[in-house]
Amino acid sequence: MEKTWNFEEVVKVKGSIPVWHRYTAGAAARSFLALKERGEFLGSRCPECDLVYWPARAFCERCFGPAAEEARVGPGGVLLARTVVHRAPDGRRLEEPVRVGLIALEGADGLFIWKLAPGAYEPGQPVRPVLKPPEERTGSLEDILFFEVEGA
Amino acid sequence: MPRVAVVGAGMTRFVRRAEETGKELAWKAAKAALDSCELTLEKVDAVVLASAPDAFDGVHMKGEYLSDGAGAWRKPLIRSYVGGGSGVFAAIQGWYHVASGLFDTVLVVAEEKMSSAQPHPQGAFLTIFDNMIERPLGPNLLWIFAMEMNAYMTRYGLEKKDIALVAVKNKKNAKDHPAALLGGDITVEDVLNSEVLAWPVQRLDVSPITDGAVAIVMAAEHVAKRLTDKPVWVAGVGWHLDTAYWTDRDLHYPRYVEYAARMAYEMAGIREPRKEIHVVEPYDPFDYKELHHLEGLLLFPPGKAPEAARDGVLDRDGDLPSCPSGGLLGVGNPIAAAGLMKVAEIFWQLRGEAGARQVPGDPRCGLAQAWGDLMQVATVMVLRR
Amino acid sequence: MSSAERVVPVRGLSDSEFRSVPGTEARVRAEYSWDAGYAMGTFLKGLKEGKILATTCRTCGRTLFPPRAFCEECFRPTDGWKEVGPTGHVYTFSICYVSWDMRRLAVPEIPAVIRLDGASPGMGILHLLGEVDPSRVEVGMKVQAVFRPPEERRGAITDVLHFRPVS
Secondary structure, three states, X not given: OOOOOOHHHOOEEEEEOOOEEEEEOHHHHHHHHHHHHHOOOEEEEEOOOOEEEOOOOOEOOOOOOEOOEEEEOOOOEEEEEEEEEEEOOOOOXXXXXXXXXXXXXXXXXXXXXXXXXXXXXXXXXXXXXXXXXXXXXXXXXXXXXXXXXXXX | OOOEEEEEEEEEOOEOOEOOOHHHHHHHHHHHHHHHOOOOHXXXXXXXEEOOOHHHHOOOOHHHHHOOXXXXXXXXXXXXXXXXXXXXXXXXXXXXXXXXXXXXXXXXXXXXXXXXXXXXXXXXXXXXXXXXXXXXXXXXXXXXXXXXXXXXXXXXXXXXXXXXXXXXXXXXXXXXXXXXXXXXXXXXXXXXXXXXXXXXXXXXXXXXXXXXXXXXXXXXXXHHHHHOOOOEEEEEEEEEEOOOOHXXXXXXXXXXXXXXXXXXXXXXXXXXXXXXXXXXXXXXXXXXXXXXXXXXXXXXXXXXXXXHHHOOOOOOOOOXXXXXXXXXXHOOEOHHHHHHHHHHHHHHHHOOOOHHHOOXXXXXXXXXEEEEOOOOEEXXXXXEO | OOHHHHEEOOOXXXXXXXXXXXXXXXXXXXXXXXXXXXXXXXHHHHHHXXXXXXXXXXXXXXXXOOOOOEEOOOOEEOXXXXXXXXXXXXXXXXXXEEOOOOOXXXXXXXXXXXXXXXXXXXXXEEEEEOOOOHHHOOOOOEEEEEEOOHXXXXXXXXXXXXXXXOO
């Protein structure tokens, strides 16, 4: 078959996958509700492995038993690493760079990433969360405005 | 070939919208399957995970996301994916993981959370159609099933009431399934009077959008015999794919199901499937599909399965009980999980553990089948006590 | 162990509960531009000229439709082009009353698989039927393609408006 090809004439069809998603939080819901209602960091503990998860999990991935015990963690933690983001996911330059930190919450196993307040940071510094005022909280991670250096 | 057994099974209830996350659903089913054969996760050598398109759960690389719920923490994991055929195909992959000698004990998990997709999970399916010559026509997934059903009815001179009996039977069977979403007593008239979606498909001809998870444990012979005195052996497996050009197929007869069945029958040494198979779980996302598949499985001649439905042959106490679980029409249709549910049902039936759903006559050989991709893949597993 | 014990309860939510339990929403911004490729690109350009093109394979002798760059049976390139249709017959059809997101349609659509004259037996294409009362559509009905006027054609499958019964 003749394979002459004129790129001017390449036929394309445009389209998309027209769905959006609603994700339920499952066992983590209790962590988000505790944040919203009491400003608390409430996780869950696996008694078998003595691991504490935040946000709360239904099960422990290691022993496969339930991680059903409640465990309070944080609110403070230690900053392990940080970065400054200058571009949005689509490559646009951000007017205001976003600081992001990898945080080990006190009493929790595992790490999580969240926004940092403007300022200078060094790994190993103690950090603490600043929450939205109670009336503005919605029951999600977004209820945490950012972390800042303890005593700043 | 080394013998491989199913030694345990568990599942979640099937629901319309689960509060649990996908990985929590997977964990509940996987944990129940392990508990059913008193196995701990550390004894599992590898995990096979089945889940239909990422776009349903809205989680890309869903296999990795679900892996902890499937018990794959620091274990070899493979994701199985042939659309609706995935549930039975995952069991086939579990079988060859063990039959190959690579692993002694494999956990097979299937999960689906279709409720995440808004406004309707069909949106995730639209790119199944050819983007050049089909999607610009504004297709709806129901089109292809409705046209297949029409081709089947026209070729064999069937009427809707012949087919509606399957929906009646499966919803009735599902009343006895503790996981069922849509068990109940309906009549042929109810089916015929239900909302016409895409003629000849009406509301009650179709299985519902469902969330749920199912898991089974498969083991090599020496392990299986230690774990249980009632292992259920994998006697044969088969799978087959038809042309990608669905408009070029004879839609009235699923030839690819026949090829998959022949592969499984040859391995199982089955010469007369209608006599040698005692209980069957064909894939039934639509009522006509159960009949279509029973014919492809060579259990009835083409066009003759509706007669069997009419004569009660397919009832739970009939000569060849079909979908005694209640099937996708009655228990629900969380795509991949629905297929593995069929393997679990045959496992329970052959062990005499199906409770109120138990088919009489001490069945010794059963078959589970699933179907998917663009109406083109068949996956078959024959199990024996 | 009873069968009930192997079935684990999960919490099924009503639609309003589903929207009120803690969770998040996100939209995948997945937009694509799909290349038609050689065979389908040529076919679509043919439509612009009012022609329905199939490809041929001289090894198996088939006229392949929808057209493709390679014969999947012989697993070799196809050899040439052949015009098929514009007449054919309805292999199967549906009368669809709902959209993909399950809204009722004001006017039902009649999708059909149409087997075009000149293509090898069993080869068809998806399109819509028009200019026909839905209750009169039958399997086997002779139909023909209705093209848009030349100035409205864009090299797309929708250059064929629909198929209508051959009068």
